[in-house]
Amino acid sequence: MRILLLEDDLMLNELISERLSKKYTVASFTDGEKALNSVLKERYDLLLLDVDVPSINGFELLELLRTTNIITPAIFITAKTTSKDLKQGFEVGGNDYIKKPFDFEELEARIENIRKTYRIDLAIPLGENAQLKDRIIYANEKEIHIGAKESAVLGYLAKRKGTFVSCDELTSAVWSMEECPSQSTVRTYIKNLRHILGAASISTERGLGWRFDGV
Structure with a gap:
């Protein structure tokens, strides 16, 4: 939220x-x-x-x-x-x-x-047996608690599943203008999510950004 x-x-x-x-x-x-x-x-x-x-x-x-x-x-x-x-x-x-x-x-x-x-933070599907809701990843009968920013990043990528999202687009969607994170900061959040979900869950393409492929 x-x-x-x-x-x-x-x-x-x-x-x-x-x-x-x-x-x-x-x-x-x-x-x-x-x-x-x-x-x-x-x-x-x-x-x-x-x-x-x-x-x-x-x-x-x-x-x-x-x-x-x-x-x-x-x-x-x-x-x-x-x-x-x-x-x-x-x-x-x-x-x-x-x-x-x-x-x-x-x-x-x-x-x-x-x-x-207003039904904010409804569950976002991540895969056949996985979803994100209220900063918690529910997958294979397990609950994985993640930070607010990780949740926002994952939620945005998941809603755009199968589509590459640029660093600028992701930054605008998740961070305020005053926060203005560096690209290395954004990459760190992506790295953390890959560690949690598996490397194959998020693809990287130079010049295009990141694509969520599901878990």
Whole structure:
């Protein structure tokens, strides 16, 4: 599950990112315009939006996204808690609202509710007797737990099974623009997945990238 976090309080941004990164892939931003550009270019499963942020506030950001038919679920995280604020949050297309200060267990519960409601992270088939779901590879009656990035890389390649995916395409799909991983970093994740799934599971072609062939 890929989450975009928009929070201009650096300490809170770091705390939320650190906590959620244990279960999800998180791309964090402190500026509304940068967050907007990222959503327009990349795929996210959930948006966590503060309201009072630089450039474009959270309400304006989501309203702009909804006008472009981007329907990614969104949860507002804000100290703006009047009835008028709540109404505005839902009117611009918000799916949930959590008031600051909040408990991390409450935030995680609301995220899980969104995940289940919108059926995010459904099982991705990897082969006849293998699938990927919630960062776990189920194969031959075994469960193999992998990291968030490995899961995102494998999930994307598996959805494009039989097709070569370039390094640039894979990077854009899995990492945020601010993360900007090197090619050697991407190759390391591929190497780790081959070690887990078997060398024949992912093919490499110079100039073309990687192709998932199944397990």
